[in-house]
Amino acid sequence: MASTTPAVIASEETAKPRRADAQRNYDKLLAAAREIFREHGAQASLDDIAKRAGVGPGTLYRHFPTRDDLIDAVMREWSEDVDSDSDEVIAAGLDAQETLRTWFGKFVENIGVYRGAAAKVMSAMDDESSPIYRKCQVLVGANDKVLTHLAGRGELRDGVDSREVMRLVSGIATVADQSHLSVDESTPMLDIVIQGILRDPSAP
Amino acid sequence: MASTTPAVIASEETAKPRRADAQRNYDKLLAAAREIFREHGAQASLDDIAKRAGVGPGTLYRHFPTRDDLIDAVMREWSEDVDSDSDEVIAAGLDAQETLRTWFGKFVENIGVYRGAAAKVMSAMDDESSPIYRKCQVLVGANDKVLTHLAGRGELRDGVDSREVMRLVSGIATVADQSHLSVDESTPMLDIVIQGILRDPSAP
DNA sequence: CGACTATACGGAGAGTGTCTCCGGTTAGCA
DNA sequence: TGCTAACCGGAGACACTCTCCGTATAGTCG
Numbered sequence A, B: 001m002a003s004t005t006p007a008v009i010a011s012e013e014t015a016k017p018r019r020a021d022a023q024r025n026y027d028k029l030l031a032a033a034r035e036i037f038r039e040h041g042a043q044a045s046l047d048d049i050a051k052r053a054g055v056g057p058g059t060l061y062r063h064f065p066t067r068d069d070l071i072d073a074v075m076r077e078w079s080e081d082v083d084s085d086s087d088e089v090i091a092a093g094l095d096a097q098e099t100l101r102t103w104f105g106k107f108v109e110n111i112g113v114y115r116g117a118a119a120k121v122m123s124a125m126d127d128e129s130s131p132i133y134r135k136c137q138v139l140v141g142a143n144d145k146v147l148t149h150l151a152g153r154g155e156l157r158d159g160v161d162s163r164e165v166m167r168l169v170s171g172i173a174t175v176a177d178q179s180h181l182s183v184d185e186s187t188p189m190l191d192i193v194i195q196g197i198l199r200d201p202s203a204p
Numbered sequence C: 001c002g003a004c005t006a007t008a009c010g011g012a013g014a015g016t017g018t019c020t021c022c023g024g025t026t027a028g029c030a
Numbered sequence D: 001t002g003c004t005a006a007c008c009g010g011a012g013a014c015a016c017t018c019t020c021c022g023t024a025t026a027g028t029c030g
Helices: A020-040 A046-053 A057-063 A067-091 A096-111 A117-124 A133-152 A162-178 A183-197 B020-040 B046-053 B057-063 B067-091 B096-111 B117-124 B133-152 B162-178 B183-197
Strands: none
Touching: A020 A046, A020 A057, A020 A067, A046 A057, A046 A067, A067 A096, A067 A117, A067 A133, A096 A117, A096 A133, A096 A162, A096 A183, A117 A133, A117 A162, A117 B162, A133 A162, A162 A183, A162 B117, A162 B162, A162 B183, A183 B162, A183 B183, B020 B046, B020 B057, B020 B067, B046 B057, B046 B067, B067 B096, B067 B117, B067 B133, B096 B117, B096 B133, B096 B162, B096 B183, B117 B133, B117 B162, B133 B162, B162 B183
């Protein structure tokens, strides 16, 4: 298999020194955003988030100039969860098919926590100017780890590119999100992809 | 293969009698919508469309109560094009792989004409209350024709459901749309899906 | 052909959401 | 305690959606 993606990722958690009140507001905003994004999806009103955090809109926009900056912050630990999922899946020692089922399933499930997030991830994956781009690189890297692991055992078809697979799976996650499909209902699509990238067992 | 989808579609082109001026404005709005959707995508300002058509916003909203109603009207002939594509592809007598490449390629290309339309189609596919739902049924039906044709020749794996395939391909179209991929750049993803649904040539 | 009415027009404006600007406030420090 | 840089927050400009209703007119009938 071949990956276009660099190893990834020096997480730039530059927790720059802030005044105590600023830090407090930052945290309140993040907590409020998590709640409201979970309730109303990623396109919820930002002023509502400011309101729930008990700060003015100006404060929100100073900390997070754009909606994507806020989403980025909300997604931070979440993308690390996904990354550690990939390690667990590899360590579990399942066969190729089960490995992918588990990995893709977790991915779709995780990405679906915030409604609309899947679409954001999908479109940020190829947009370096997006604040979410870095997070996507973590996801791409995690997926690459899993596929490289399988490729090392000769279980993938020739020419499978992990970035394409990532696009495909995030597309499925978006479909599942928008059509309100459960994880189970998205497995038929995932199975097709799995069939499409796994080397056929009957081949040498 | 199995399809959940009914045969489809008694197109409800009830061209109800309208006053001449109303019909004129309807046509002007449609033409303006086509232009502006092509330029700015499916989330363009509706007031802009009314402005370009030279009518007031009230007129636009009387003819098309919601954005989706307008998109639906714009998509009308377009979905018929897609449908006739499916017939052509079947008639062309290509092998299974080329048939699907051609069909999926045309689908993704067509659906990408209006930016943002792919996402609309994707989410309307499972939402009966959407005005676009009917159009999606045309697409689902067209896809079903192609897959049934191949299934009849025993070229598909067991258990392939055409609706799942349609979801998958519209997901790819959405990825291609949002990431500004050309049709060529989306073929790797399509090829994975094709591998995933085609019976392996080495099998009996 | 002139009058009448159902139908359609269109713009003012209410409602909602985004984002900015700047006068006032406060944390942190000497 | 007093100073200042950092920060707050809300008023309001701007953009978009959608509605209401007074006005205009197409089509019809006497």
